Structures are given as structure tokens and as C-alpha cells.
Amino acid sequence: MARRRASRRQRRVVGGDVLRHAGLQALAEGAAPFDIRPLGYSYEEARSFLAATGEQGRAYYLSRQLIPDTVYPPFYAVSRALALWWLTMPGRLYDGAILQRWRWTLVAIPVVMASFDGVENVCIAKMLRTWPDLSPGLVQVSSLATRLKFIAGVIAWAGATHQRPASARAIQD
Numbered sequence: 789m790a791r792r793r794a795s796r797r798q799r800r801v802v803g804g805d806v807l808r809h810a811g812l813q814a815l816a817e818g819a820a821p822f823d824i825r826p827l828g829y830s831y832e833e834a835r836s837f838l839a840a841t842g843e844q845g846r847a848y849y850l851s852r853q854l855i856p857d858t859v860y861p862p863f864y865a866v867s868r869a870l871a872l873w874w875l876t877m878p879g880r881l882y883d884g885a886i887l888q889r890w891r892w893t894l895v896a897i898p899v900v901m902a903s904f905d906g907v908e909n910v911c912i913a914k915m916l917r918t919w920p921d922l923s924p925g926l927v928q929v930s931s932l933a934t935r936l937k938f939i940a941g942v943i944a945w946a947g948a949t950h951q952r953p954a955s956a957r958a959i960q961d
Contacts (some may be wrong), residue, residue: 812853815845822912823857823905826938828931831924838919850916858909865902868944869895894944901940908933 812821817840822829829837838846872894878885911930915922 816841828935831927834927846916861902861905865898868898897944901937904933904937
């Protein structure tokens with residue numbers, strides 16, 4: 789029963805995130821919000837997005853989208869770091885021990901990713917609050933933080949799947 793409730797709660801959270809992005813995207817005439825653009829965005833793209841969203845869309849982004857997105861990264865970082873630490877303990881997923889410095893590196897990646905997400909959120913909030921006075925430097929920093937956040941995510945995924953799990957080796961042997 790508790791498991792079913794947790795599953796429903798998780799679906800609501802994920803569904804809520806998708807709906808928030810979809811709502812914002814609809815207000816922006818189909819343009820993707822800043823925080824889900826893995827390749828970043830230019831000053832012109834940022835200006836176009838903010839103009840397209842209008843006053844209502846910018847208020848929506850600042851409150852309904854950005855506030856939950858500001859709370860999420862620290863929880864993400866802690867939960868993923870603890871999960872990676874636990875999963876990389878000897879015997880959990882792999883036969884042998886993983887080098888301590890490799891474990892620390894894996895644990896650091898979600899923290900770095902959350903840090904970039906935090907910088908991105910601060911920059912987006914400033915862009916929304918200062919509109920129409922949009923600073924090219926601010927857009928550049930925000931876009932860089934977005935790209936680095938996604939790069940850190942790819943590195944975390946690649947690092948976590950670098951070795952074959954012990955169970956996969958046992959099946960092949």
C-alpha cells in the first residue's frame with residue numbers, strides 16, 4: 789500500500805513537471821523553456837522566448853516553474869550522491885571494489901550538476917525580473933550553466949554505466 793502511494797506521488801510530481809513545462813511552452817508559442825535546452829540558447833533566442841511568453845508567461849515561469857525547480861536540485865544532489873555511494877560499495881553492483889577516488893568522483897557529479905542548475909535558476913529568475921532589460925552577459929552565463937548541467941548529467945550516466953554489473957558477467961560466464 790505504501791509503495792503504491794509513493795508511486796502515485798512520484799507520478800504526480802513528474803506529471804506536474806511535464807505539465808508545467810507544457811504550459812510554459814504553450815504560452816511561449818511552442819518554444820522550449822530555458823532549463824530544458826541541452827544545447828543552450830543565444831541572446832536572440834532568449835529575447836524571443838521572453839517576448840513570446842508575454843507578461844503572463846514570465847510570471848508563470850517565475851512562480852509555477854522556477855520555484856519548484858529551485859527546490860529540486862539540492863534534493864536531487866543529495867539523493868543521487870547517496871544512491872551512487874551506496875551502489876558503488878563493494879559487492880552491490882560489481883564484483884570487485886571500485887577505487888575510492890572514482891566513487892568520490894561519481895558522488896560529486898550530481899552535486900556539480902545541481903550547482904549548475906542553481907546558477908541557471910538564479911540567472912533565469914534575473915532575466916525574468918529585469919525584462920525587457922536583458923543583459924547579454926547574463927544570458928551567456930545562464931546558457932553555459934544549462935549546457936554544463938546537461939554535460940554533467942551525461943557524465944554521471946556514463947560513469948554509472950561504465951562497468952558491467954556483476955549479474956551481467958555471471959550470466960555470460
